[in-house]
Amino acid sequence: MSEQGFWGYKRPDGRVGVRNHVLVVPTVICSAVVADRVAAAVAPIGASLPHTAGCGQLGPDLRVTHDTLAAYCGHPNVGAVVVIALGCEQVVAQQLAEAARRAGKPAAIVAIQSEGGTVRATARATEIARDLAETARSAQREWCDISSLILSVKCGGSDYTSGLASNPTLGRVADRLVDAGGSAVLGEIAEIMGAEHLLAARATDSSTAARLIRVIGRVESEAIALGLDIRGTQPSPGNIRGGLTTIEEKSLGATHKGGERTPLEDVVPYSAPITRKGLTVMDTPGLDVESVTGMVGGGAQVVVFTTGLGTPTGNPIAPVIKITGNARTAQSMADNIDLDVSGVLDDSETLDGAADRLFDEVLAVCSGRETAAERLGHNEFAIHRRNPTI
């Protein structure tokens, strides 16, 4: 045990949470409005997962939708679960409730069709959510070892400051967390393209390196198969205005955030459980909200999100800490930014000094300090889809 730690929630399954939400989960888009209203009735402890899937989906997409929702039901940042079903959809409410119960959490199901419509279902589910919230509020934070943390590292709205200041600051924090026995997860496969040689060299075995190269090759060949140029989306128009010329340049700057020396231990599918200490790469798209949604699904309790141009993205159950190396963005989007590390670029602060401040911020947030995204109600959630809706 290291002495570094934070005040978190110890769960019956042995995992540790940094928040304690009553999660209201719609099985399908058709029950999302009811879920939102029930969660709002028990705000701020209530959190909803509005999504656009859950029916009309083909096998692999349906599996990803189900697995992501089930992962949130079992997540350590959640204290109790209410599943809002419609009644005729593909995603099975009982399986979601079972995922919560397996993790030792109370869970209930309310179905709109069998309850008798929107009004009755909302009233019934709100009554249940209020009871669960009362019990959840009595949970106490306890001192937890830092090794129980899984940190999601993310960047978005990147510019030239991301690769020079905020991503290397975050990388140093990832290195320190892994040194202390914790885990980090890096997504956005398209944004490793051009930097894969650096990560593959840190893989702990050759099969992990091979899996990394394979998922990057798949994304690249998908662009090629469409006869399209990946430059249409990578870098984004804003990235290009910010001075980033190619996906390789963006990737080399972006990959810094996974640490400079963390061993690459695993490569996992979207939203799949992160089970290894050290660095895991998750197969997520670059789109910010889908990427964060998947990494939190994998078990990350906290997200550090670097930005150059500024972006508001949050998550329904995990705190998302925003840092920027762009002094103008730190001022112009002060509402959204938790930490300004622009001093790295004018030599008023070292990268190690900035990493000290970020490390302290991560632990304070894990102990309950509110992030800008939480304060502003940013709770974006989107499940990655690969196939058309049928």
Added chain:
Amino acid sequence: MKSIQVITERDNVATALEALEAGRQLTIGAANVTVREAIPRGHKLAVRPISSGEPVVKYGSPIGMATADIPVGAHVHIHNVSSTRGRGDLGAAAERPAAERSAAEPRLAEPPDE
């Protein structure tokens, strides 16, 4: 405050940390560089001559290929550098096997970035 940053000694470009006007004299290590054209803040300029077809190097790794000869002090961006990755638009015969493999399992492309 420094006006440009070269990240590794292998790099043939520097990042402008402030807007640079044409004619500005910069010192990079032992070398003097004259800025040839306006460089917006955050954009790159060549610190060594780069020939067309040569890799452009930043962070010590290639970030793309020069599509024109780039003299020292010139702006380096999408007008004279091209990515070498994910280029389905090139339609090179060498890329057809990968395309055929993917065509056997039709899928949508990754969604656009942030």
